[in-house]
Amino acid sequence: MGNEAIVRGALESGVQFVSTYPGTPASEIGNTFFKIAPKAGVYFEFSTNEKVALEAAVGASFSGLKTLMAMKNFGTNVALDALIPFVYTGTKGPTVIISADDPSCHSSAQSEENTRGISYLAHIPTLEPADPQECKEFTKLAFQISEKFKIPVMIRTTTRVAHQRGIVTLNKIQISKSKTQKGKFIKDSKKFVTLPPRVMEMKTELLEKIERIRDFSEKSHINKQSSRKSNFGIITSGISYLYVMEALKELNLDLPVLKLGFFYPLSEKKIKNFINPPAGGLKKILIVEELEPFLEKEVKILAKEVNCKLEVIGKKLIPEVNELKPGIVTLAVAKFTNKKYNTPSTKFKIEVPKRFPQLCLGCPYWLVFGGIKKAVDTKNVVFGGDIGCYMLAGFPPHYLQDYLSCMGSSIGIAHGIKKATSQKLITIIGDSTFFHAGIPPLINTVFNKSNPLIIILNNETTAMTGHQPHPAAPATPNGIKIEEVVRGCGVKNLKTIDPINQKEFIKTIKEFLGKPEVSVIIAKRPCIQIKK
Amino acid sequence: MVIVGTGGQGLITLLQVLAEAALIEGLDVRTSELHGLSQRGGSVEVHIKLGKKVYSPLIPQGRADLILGLEMQEALRSYPLASSKTTFLVNKQIIAIPLVKNLTEGEVLKNLKKISKKVILVPASEICKKELGKEVVTGIYLISAVAFKNLIPLKPASILKAIKKIIPAKYLELNLKAFNLAKKT
Numbered sequence A: 001m002g003n004e005a006i007v008r009g010a011l012e013s014g015v016q017f018v019s020t021y022p023g024t025p026a027s028e029i030g031n032t033f034f035k036i037a038p039k040a041g042v043y044f045e046f047s048t049n050e051k052v053a054l055e056a057a058v059g060a061s062f063s064g065l066k067t068l069m070a071m072k073n074f075g076t077n078v079a080l081d082a083l084i085p086f087v088y089t090g091t092k093g094p095t096v097i098i099s100a101d102d103p104s105c106h107s108s109a110q111s112e113e114n115t116r117g118i119s120y121l122a123h124i125p126t127l128e129p130a131d132p133q134e135c136k137e138f139t140k141l142a143f144q145i146s147e148k149f150k151i152p153v154m155i156r157t158t159t160r161v162a163h164q165r166g167i168v169t170l171n172k173i174q175i176s177k178s179k180t181q182k183g184k185f186i187k188d189s190k191k192f193v194t195l196p197p198r199v200m201e202m203k204t205e206l207l208e209k210i211e212r213i214r215d216f217s218e219k220s221h222i223n224k225q226s227s228r229k230s231n232f233g234i235i236t237s238g239i240s241y242l243y244v245m246e247a248l249k250e251l252n253l254d255l256p257v258l259k260l261g262f263f264y265p266l267s268e269k270k271i272k273n274f275i276n277p278p279a280g281g282l283k284k285i286l287i288v289e290e291l292e293p294f295l296e297k298e299v300k301i302l303a304k305e306v307n308c309k310l311e312v313i314g315k316k317l318i319p320e321v322n323e324l325k326p327g328i329v330t331l332a333v334a335k336f337t338n339k340k341y342n343t344p345s346t347k348f349k350i351e352v353p354k355r356f357p358q359l360c361l362g363c364p365y366w367l368v369f370g371g372i373k374k375a376v377d378t379k380n381v382v383f384g385g386d387i388g389c390y391m392l393a394g395f396p397p398h399y400l401q402d403y404l405s406c407m408g409s410s411i412g413i414a415h416g417i418k419k420a421t422s423q424k425l426i427t428i429i430g431d432s433t434f435f436h437a438g439i440p441p442l443i444n445t446v447f448n449k450s451n452p453l454i455i456i457l458n459n460e461t462t463a464m465t466g467h468q469p470h471p472a473a474p475a476t477p478n479g480i481k482i483e484e485v486v487r488g489c490g491v492k493n494l495k496t497i498d499p500i501n502q503k504e505f506i507k508t509i510k511e512f513l514g515k516p517e518v519s520v521i522i523a524k525r526p527c528i529q530i531k532k
Numbered sequence B: 001m002v003i004v005g006t007g008g009q010g011l012i013t014l015l016q017v018l019a020e021a022a023l024i025e026g027l028d029v030r031t032s033e034l035h036g037l038s039q040r041g042g043s044v045e046v047h048i049k050l051g052k053k054v055y056s057p058l059i060p061q062g063r064a065d066l067i068l069g070l071e072m073q074e075a076l077r078s079y080p081l082a083s084s085k086t087t088f089l090v091n092k093q094i095i096a097i098p099l100v101k102n103l104t105e106g107e108v109l110k111n112l113k114k115i116s117k118k119v120i121l122v123p124a125s126e127i128c129k130k131e132l133g134k135e136v137v138t139g140i141y142l143i144s145a146v147a148f149k150n151l152i153p154l155k156p157a158s159i160l161k162a163i164k165k166i167i168p169a170k171y172l173e174l175n176l177k178a179f180n181l182a183k184k185t
Helices: A002-012 A027-040 A050-062 A073-089 A116-122 A132-149 A198-219 A239-251 A268-275 A294-306 A326-336 A364-375 A389-394 A409-420 A431-447 A482-488 A502-513 B011-024 B072-077 B105-115 B124-132 B138-148 B156-166 B169-182
Strands: A017-020 A043-046 A067-072 A095-101 A153-158 A164-166 A223-225 A232-236 A257-260 A262-264 A284-288 A311-313 A381-384 A424-430 A453-458 A493-497 A519-524 B002-006 B028-032 B043-051 B066-069 B087-091 B119-122
Touching: A002 A027, A002 A132, A002 A153, A017 A027, A017 A050, A027 A043, A027 A067, A043 A050, A050 A067, A050 A073, A050 A095, A067 A073, A073 A095, A073 A116, A073 A198, A095 A132, A116 A153, A116 A262, A116 A294, A132 A153, A132 A164, A132 A198, A164 B011, A198 A268, A223 A268, A232 A239, A232 A268, A239 A257, A239 A284, A239 A326, A257 A268, A268 A294, A284 A294, A284 A326, A294 A311, A364 A389, A364 A453, A364 A502, A364 A519, A381 A409, A389 A424, A409 A424, A409 A431, A409 A453, A424 A431, A424 A502, A431 A453, A431 A482, A453 A482, A453 A502, A482 A493, A482 A519, A493 A502, A502 A519, B002 B011, B002 B072, B011 B028, B011 B043, B011 B138, B011 B156, B043 B072, B066 B072, B066 B138, B072 B087, B072 B105, B087 B105, B087 B138, B105 B119, B124 B138, B124 B169, B138 B156, B138 B169, B156 B169
Parallel strands: A017 A043, A017 A067, A067 A095, A095 A153, A232 A257, A232 A284, A284 A311, A381 A424, A424 A453, A453 A519, A493 A519, B002 B066, B066 B087, B087 B119
Antiparallel strands: A164 B028, A223 A257, B002 B043, B028 B043
16 A cells, blocks of 8 residues: 555665654554554654644654654645744754645545645655555655755655555665664754744755755656657656556557656756757647646746747646546547547436445444434534544534534634624534644633533544544553643533433533533543444 | 445455455556545445556546445446446345435346346345354455456455455454355355
8 A cells, every 4th residue: 555655665764753643545654653663663653733743753853863754635734834944944864744635535624635735835845656666665765865955855645646555566674773772962053943044044045955956856767758759748747647657558649758756846857858859849738637737837837938839738628626537537638639539438327325424333423413412402503513533413414513624623613603603602523633733722712711612522542544542542651631631721611421421411511501601521432443 | 346335344455355366466456445534334435456567546437347346225326437348246235324215126236237237146245144144254255256256367266365364363264264155156
């Protein structure tokens, strides 16, 4: 699997420190390290959120350790505040950051994010693998680039890369000499302190560094080009490359293809040479990329310089919403080359009732959702949703979700609604999500005085992403009690209830909804999957 | 080949076994699967491609050679991937979708036959429950049946080897029984 190949690549590079917060489609990177870290002599942690995980990675890198940090796309947003200055300071120990996008939102609420935009924003070198073999190789290359240029390097995968299985050739795992040794933080304020006016110098240095990495990428084999047999060409990257190769085979075409392993910085010379080779410029070029047309825009600018007659076609034929599929790309390539291609398909439409994902049989959330419905008239209460299995509150038969956004936002948005209206409001947030991003907005409800009812679902695990531990999980040594955190935030109305005690649960909901201050119910009952 | 079913039926394990079997036979192989929330009891569709050289892991619309359905309504749901050339091997079982009108076995079968003449219905869950007392090995039973019926370019012996490699020791005996049971289909 792509994610496992990333782990292998890191081990073959001699990784020493790994941090993550779980999120599909990146979770198996952490899960695999969680299993093997002690044996592999690697320090591993599930951090409380992605920003914290990246900060831990930054600290390890500053102390000279070879470091990997992994997260899903939205995690990169959470970590962004730490990411941008880290690219300025650069690394001491080589550092690779994995960010996994999910086109088509198979396992992602909130948005169909294209993290490639962050590459520009943060000036972070970014590689895009297409398959598990490349996941491994690109991870190793990313460590090499990081070591050579003293900069963190990002690998951007997508669901169909991260969760793609295929054959991977293994190399030897590198047991680094310093693995069992500690790193050392050597003071160097010129490098590690991003205070102005030094920070402006850092930016200048960073931009120079990026140009040197661009030169490096011009020579890199991961930007590869097939030989030219036509004056039509294709530029592509990541998983789209596999669809392009399949389309060419299907349509029996032999077009030159430029596959870009480097998304940022882009190999401008290579692209210019591809669209305008000494033998004469291409006439038409198709850019095959998922989601927003970043490459298309870049190629259009470069074409203006060297081959202004070149027709650059991208989103005219390739959809910008939803992931690509081989059939879509074949059809686009056929249109691009004026070839006939009939998508084989059945002529009729068959209706099959939709099967929504369901809470597991015996899931404690059945009791929570059922209790809420018995306690209140759902028409007259606003329900805030958050990120976890309990997002299913939005599906039948529950319908207990009136807004849903990002991690922790159920509480933050609840505060705003309570300030803006006089409506009753109940939010539902999971234990791991509460630790991730629920504490600052909870403090805000106390500090700025609003009174939502917050139900924290403590099922003692991070269930949705595959049962990773969190700070209050029973197996965590020196575990933190959610009750103490909530009380420490200044919440007066607090009760922990096993929702199997429906009478008490319902009575407390009714009572707390009438309170003038914020109230918290901790619905505590373990996830049925870990109980098994 | 596409495998469809509902979350919790162990489709990813089946993919792992098939991919391992392909590796044993020296074939190129690519698979694609989904994780996370979509899998909690919802519809699941995983893809596997085998051959001398495989590019992408996804099967284009209308191009599935074989659709293995662990549940009948899910088998029908995957119809955009099928054409008249597709073989459907389907577990004779309806897992009810709550709160809506479900399709009957007869309705599913009638529609599948509209798409392709090659529809094989196997009461796999029933057989596994009756003979082994456990429905959970239905998937292993079915991929073994697929190999015994020569519906995929993988030898039953390779599937057997792959099962031994992938399935944890604790459950191996039960799974081997399911494999042997599939010989008779």
